[in-house]
Amino acid sequence: MTGLQTAISSLVESIQAAGPSTHRVSVAVCWPETADVIGWMASQPIYPQFFWQARDGRETVVALGQLQTFSEPVAAEQAVRGQQRVWGGQSFDSRTVHNRRCLSAFFFLPALELSQTPQGWQLSANLAPEHKERTVQVLQQLVPSVARIPAIRCGIRHRSDTPDFAQWSETLDQALHAIEQGALDKVVLARRTTLSLDGTLTPAQLLQASRSKNHSSFHFMLAQDARHGFVGSTPERLFLRQAESCRTEALAGTIARGHGEAEDYRLAQWLLEDSKNRYENQLVVDDIVQRLTPCCSELAVAGTPELVKLRQIQHLKRSISAALNIGVTSAALLECLQPTAAIAGLPRDAALGFIETHEPFARGWYSGAVGYIGQAQSEFCVAIRSALMQDGELHLFAGAGIVPGSTAVSEWQELERKTETLSHLLGAENTAPEIPMTLDMAPTRERNRERNTA
Numbered sequence: 001m002t003g004l005q006t007a008i009s010s011l012v013e014s015i016q017a018a019g020p021s022t023h024r025v026s027v028a029v030c031w032p033e034t035a036d037v038i039g040w041m042a043s044q045p046i047y048p049q050f051f052w053q054a055r056d057g058r059e060t061v062v063a064l065g066q067l068q069t070f071s072e073p074v075a076a077e078q079a080v081r082g083q084q085r086v087w088g089g090q091s092f093d094s095r096t097v098h099n100r101r102c103l104s105a106f107f108f109l110p111a112l113e114l115s116q117t118p119q120g121w122q123l124s125a126n127l128a129p130e131h132k133e134r135t136v137q138v139l140q141q142l143v144p145s146v147a148r149i150p151a152i153r154c155g156i157r158h159r160s161d162t163p164d165f166a167q168w169s170e171t172l173d174q175a176l177h178a179i180e181q182g183a184l185d186k187v188v189l190a191r192r193t194t195l196s197l198d199g200t201l202t203p204a205q206l207l208q209a210s211r212s213k214n215h216s217s218f219h220f221m222l223a224q225d226a227r228h229g230f231v232g233s234t235p236e237r238l239f240l241r242q243a244e245s246c247r248t249e250a251l252a253g254t255i256a257r258g259h260g261e262a263e264d265y266r267l268a269q270w271l272l273e274d275s276k277n278r279y280e281n282q283l284v285v286d287d288i289v290q291r292l293t294p295c296c297s298e299l300a301v302a303g304t305p306e307l308v309k310l311r312q313i314q315h316l317k318r319s320i321s322a323a324l325n326i327g328v329t330s331a332a333l334l335e336c337l338q339p340t341a342a343i344a345g346l347p348r349d350a351a352l353g354f355i356e357t358h359e360p361f362a363r364g365w366y367s368g369a370v371g372y373i374g375q376a377q378s379e380f381c382v383a384i385r386s387a388l389m390q391d392g393e394l395h396l397f398a399g400a401g402i403v404p405g406s407t408a409v410s411e412w413q414e415l416e417r418k419t420e421t422l423s424h425l426l427g428a429e430n431t432a433p434e435i436p437m438t439l440d441m442a443p444t445r446e447r448n449r450e451r452n453t454a
């Protein structure tokens with residue numbers, strides 16, 4: 001095991017000695033326990049920067065510098081050699097022309113990866129065909145020192161919600177009407193909250209703060225430079241694929257956390273029993289099962305929902321596992337599963353049409369898929385609880401599944417709790433917009449329907 005500087009020299013030597021069939025070289029690194037990996041990433045003058053921490057803490061990776069880029073996942077997957085991985089993702093709007101400003105998909109083969117697994121820390125370098133000197137150049141730009149990321153100091157100067165509550169209520173009525181007419185079973189509608197800040201905030205600062213506060217989540221960041229990036233801490237896995245085994249999940253159905261153990265327990269029990277939330281979740285199970293069935297020989301769905309407890313909210317989740325047919329690629333899985341009924345709705349095309357017509361902003365990468373593709377393993381999270389930092393503004397996104405029983409006020413409250421995942425890191429407690437009633441997202445609302453929860 002060696003320090004970073006020694007690891008860099010040793011990698012340069014291995015690269016110079018590498019023959020044409022070597023695609024990747026790795027060396028173990030002795031990483032000081034007190035050194036902060038996000039601080040190290042932010043100290044590097046190399047872009048793009050991608051940060052990934054798996055939800056189970058299995059792996060943390062910083063990927064730096066691009067050797068090759070891809071604008072769609074099929075080509076990205078085909079380019080992967082040996083142990084290499086391509087990092088990036090696909091926007092929510094990729095199937096539509098809704099969002100012309102953002103890339104519909106972006107994957108890159110990084111020059112370098114610093115990773116932490118239970119086996120320890122490793123620095124790895126990828127070699128592009130015929131261009132190994134490109135990797136050496138990137139290695140030579142690495143800054144070994146680790147800067148401390150300053151705590152977030154800025155506050156919120158101005159907040160605007162798109163849609164605002166009045167527009168939200170109107171769209172919700174239209175969605176419930178479409179559901180009543182049988183055109184839709186469920187549609188997930190979202191809100192963009194734009195904050196102008198009274199100081200500087202970098203993507204790495206937001207990531208750092210979120211990682212320390214939001215647990216049981218995937219943490220990710222894709223930054224093109226020090227001021228612009230897409231950051232999130234999401235509890236939702238799109239899929240983890242290891243050879244022919246695939247794990248996915250239906251995460252939908254939400255209630256606030258309680259103040260104190262007794263209230264938290266009461267809310268959790270309510271959520272587990274509530275027919276509206278169970279139905280919201282069941283539709284996601286139905287969608288995933290229907291989509292995965294043609295791709296697999298075995299499919300198992302957890303019999304009952306479990307609770308996922310986060311800082312502001314708790315969700316219902318049902319785990320799903322599948323044995324994939326031979327030859328089903330990771331790009332094909334992405335195409336098959338994204339977007340699930342947890343972030344779009346059911347039927348998928350009708351829900352996407354409704355969103356495209358009624359949502360007053362382009363989602364871009366919010367609720368898209370972020371992760372990596374490798375030959376042995378690929379994993380994507382659903383990019384919710386996410387923020388886009390652009391031109392000095394911070395855009396926060398949140399959505400809620402609309403089904404019979406949804407009300408404008410309760411779903412707006414749900415959006416607010418989800419937005420707080422990141423907005424609370426800025427000390428934004430007092431900036432929530434007024435809504436006509438004060439509801440604490442407690443399960444007190446009357447629901448005038450009976451429904452099968454299958």
Ligand SMILES: C=C(O[C@@H]1C=C(C(=O)O)C=C[C@H]1O)C(=O)O
Nearest residue numbers: 252253254342384398399400401
């Ligand atoms: C769409 C979002 O979350 C999704 C919607 C949920 C719901 O409506 O209950 C719960 C989890 C997610 O699948 C979001 O956080 O933006």
Ligand SMILES: [Mg+2]
Nearest residue numbers: 253254400401
């Ligand atoms: Mg919901």
